[in-house]
Amino acid sequence: MKKSSDNLPSHSQTERSLRELRSRIIAGHWPAGSKLREVALSELLGVSRTPLRAAFMKLEQEGLIERSGAGYTVRGFSIEDAYVAIEIRGVIEGTAARMAAERGVSASELTEIKKTLHAIDDVIQQDSIDGYAQLNDQFHDQLAELAGNELIKHEIERASQLPFAAPSAFSSSSEDIVRFKTSLLVGQQHHHALVQAIERGEGARADALAREHAQLGRANIEAAFIERSENNRTVPQLALVTADQS
Amino acid sequence: MKKSSDNLPSHSQTERSLRELRSRIIAGHWPAGSKLREVALSELLGVSRTPLRAAFMKLEQEGLIERSGAGYTVRGFSIEDAYVAIEIRGVIEGTAARMAAERGVSASELTEIKKTLHAIDDVIQQDSIDGYAQLNDQFHDQLAELAGNELIKHEIERASQLPFAAPSAFSSSSEDIVRFKTSLLVGQQHHHALVQAIERGEGARADALAREHAQLGRANIEAAFIERSENNRTVPQLALVTADQS
DNA sequence: TGATTTCTTCATGTATACATTATTGTGCTT
DNA sequence: AAGCACAATAATGTATACATGAAGAAATCA
Structure with missing residues (x-):
């Protein structure tokens, strides 16, 4: 997904620190x-404390770190937190979809998102996982646009x-290929139905579809979480998620 | 509503700058x-640029200002933006209410929020607007707690x-007293019904009630907006809201 | 020996000087 | 007259020194 409000020159120290810290x-x-700790990290990244602190504030905003007294600590998440985060995204996307259906969308907007839809059809046929993830993000971006409101x-x-x-979390981490491909096909059916509902002005249906669509993400997390504990695998996106309460 | 993540010593220059800028x-x-402009404001507030920039980032996070190239500009809102913001709050509160109903809440939690409920009954009887606003915020905080998840x-x-x-925006700005008191009574009925739905485990009803409850906020905005344009009044909370698209 | 208090130390908060980038105004060209 | 290019200016981005406050260690008293 395109990052918003990253209007800094991407070579700035703040941006560098942010990317580096986030990935780590x-x-x-x-x-x-x-x-x-600011001094330790400033030496590690070869950056002064000032842009580092700016990066900290962004990371706090993103929810990856939190203030603890003075300074910041890495945030931990329970598996329930992960479910709730997905639920919230689904609910907001659902609202956007409903708003799009209720206000009505122009023919050109509809054409645009249908292009993406068909492109996803193609990459699924070709078993291109990477292509899917990118186009899936693009679809969700366009869906958000259809609501017609920046907020x-x-x-x-x-x-x-x-x-x-x-939206595309865990789109390439599952070892259960059959389950995963099924998830892709069902997800794409959701996409088609969503656009249809919006086109027809069916707000409630669009809302329900977006929410159910997000539940696929939950299923993917559940699968990855079980796989991790069973096979002792490391799943990058789940590094901060623990079984117990954070 | 209690501000989150303001763990800085409240006498810090950052905190001072933040409060000052926000209110202005x-x-x-x-x-x-x-x-x-950083230099101008640092002279105005008697603070160096460093804590000022920290305050800027917080204000961006709050949505009051936004980056524009280098630096920040005051954000403007259309009346539709205001409606959408309320809609989003309603949808998320609805989700929290549904989650509370679905997971079930303890007797003690229920007792706590019912205390607030009865306290609101009292202040309404006494026509205490200020008391209402404070208790209303408290009720909404407690409702958020009932979901049982920090996220x-x-x-x-x-x-x-x-x-x-x-939640308590515009709770004292309307000149149409009759309309406003009706809104209070209906709102409080929503509160009672919400707690009842959660107590009974009626998730869908709790969700719908929270959403409809938020629509009262929209009605209050609409009234304030019309009053402002008709009477050329200034409504503090609407200072940044314009009729046309921002 | 345990707890408490004080002092030391280290981390974050702030100010400011310097570097770099964005913006604006001026002059030229078309 | 309009638009582009370039330079002057003023803003933000960064580094660092200093101030302040918090956390931990040591020592003293009970």
């Missing part, structure tokens, strides 16, 4: 609860920020 | 689209941050 945190480089688009982007809450 | 922005001290509580607080989206 998501990868589980520091366990949940770790304190992030709700922004909220969807926010709700999709946590590593396990994004 | 909400009051319309700078019109929408104004550029906030969704946090999301509700976020969605209530914009000055026109908070």
Whole structure:
């Protein structure tokens, strides 16, 4: 998903620090609860404390770290947190879909999102997982656009920020290929039905479809979580998720 | 509503700057689209640029300002933005209410929120508007607690941050006393029904009630908006809201 | 030996000087 | 007259020194 409000020159130290820290945190480089010390990290990243602190604030906004007294600590998530995050995204996307259906969308907007729809049909036929993830994100972006309001688009982007809450999370991590391909096919059917509902002005149906669609994400998390505990695998996006309460 | 993640010592320059800037922005001290210049403001507030920039980032997070190239500008809102913000809050509160109903809440939690409920009954009887606003916020906080998950509580607080989206927004600004008192009575009936639905495990009903409850907020905005344009009144919380698209 | 208090130490909060980038105004060209 | 290019200016981005407050260690008293 396209990141919003990253209008800094992407070579800035703040941006560099942000990317670096984010990827390391998501990868589980520091366990949940770790304190992030400014001086140590500024030496590690070769950056002064000022842009580092800016990156901290962004990461807090994204929900990956939290203030603890003075300074920040890496946030931990329970599996229920992950479910709730997906639920919230589904509910907001559902609202956007309903708003799109209720206000009505132009023919050109409809044509655009249908293009993406057909492109996804193609990549599924070709078993291209990477292509799917990218187009899936694009579809969800376009869906958010259809609501016709910047505020709700922004909220969807926010709700999709946590590593396990994004629309295409876990789109390539499952080992159960059959289950996964089924999930793709069902998900794409949801996509088609969603566009149809919006086209017909069926707001309640569009809402329900978007919510149910998000539940596929929950199923993917559940599968990844079980696989991880059974096979002792490491799942990147689940590095900060623990079985017990955080 | 209690502010989250304000764990800084409240006498810090960052906190001071944040409070000062926020109140001035909400009051319309700078019109929408104004550029906030660091040096000018640091001289105005008697603070260095460092804590000022920290305050900027918080304000961006709250949605009051936005990046525009380099630096920040005061954000403007259309009346539709205000409606959408309320809609989003209603939808998330509805989700929290549904989750509370579905997981079931303990007797002690129920007792606590019922206390608030009865306290609101009292202040309504006494025509105490200020008392109502405070207790109403408390009720909504407790409702968020009932969902039993920090993440969704946090999301509700976020969605209530914009000055026109908070549960008790406009609770003392209307000149149409009859309309306003009716709104209070209906709102309180919603509160009672919400707690009843949660107590009975009626998730769908709780969800619907929370959403409809939020629509009262929309009605209050609409009334305030019309009053403002008709009587050329200034409504503090609407300072940044314009009739046309922002 | 345990608890409490004080002092030391280290981390974060703040100010400011410097670097770099964005913006704006001016002049030229078409 | 309109638009583009370039330079002057002013803003933000970054580094660092210093101030302040918090956390931990040591020592003293009960």
